[in-house]
Amino acid sequence: MTPSRLDPAALCRAVSSPKHGALAAFVGTVRAVHAGRRVKAVSYDCFVPLAEKELARIAVAAERRWPVRVAVAHRTGRLKIGEASVAIAAGSGHRAEAFEACRFVIEEIKRRVPVWKLEHYETGDGRWLAGCALHGPAKKSRP
């Protein structure tokens, strides 16, 4: 979790290897329109200690599930339209597992990392977006 601008290229470098034949990346960005409303910016709130642990657990889970190396970073604070909010890189021997690992990581982030988005609209108002409720028992299956 970081308040600084994300660097997807640095994440790609972190997971690259001469043994790899594939490098997949996913970058989530702030969009200008959501649910018919014109968005000016998005603020990302976060419970940092747990969010960082969950990101690490998700990366470990991906690396146990597929033969990949994974790096992930998520923004906090207020972001402008087009700024990267999340970046994921997966390096592997072949493309299938690299794509699958990237997809797995972003879906798990949306499901279990304590981050919340406040959309700021051009009309001057704002709204916290709905999300996924957290459940404790999931910890029993965590890596």
Add this chain to the structure above:
Amino acid sequence: MKRKIELYGRLRDAGLGAAVSVDLPRPVTARRALSILKMSFGSKAALLDGCALATGDEVLSASDELPAGRLALLPPVCGG
């Protein structure tokens, strides 16, 4: 016993600041603590629908006893 509980996401709009201080019995389960917190939110109790209590290490299940240390009240998440 007074416990400080940090607030995040939509809970910051409850007008209670970044944290609340509530009297909780000891020991107390997360389920009971959430019930007490709902009472303390009064007319804004609906903001707690779907919320969970967590430490800096993990989300607590309803039957878990609240441990000592940092506690946070977390609304449904939407990262990415």
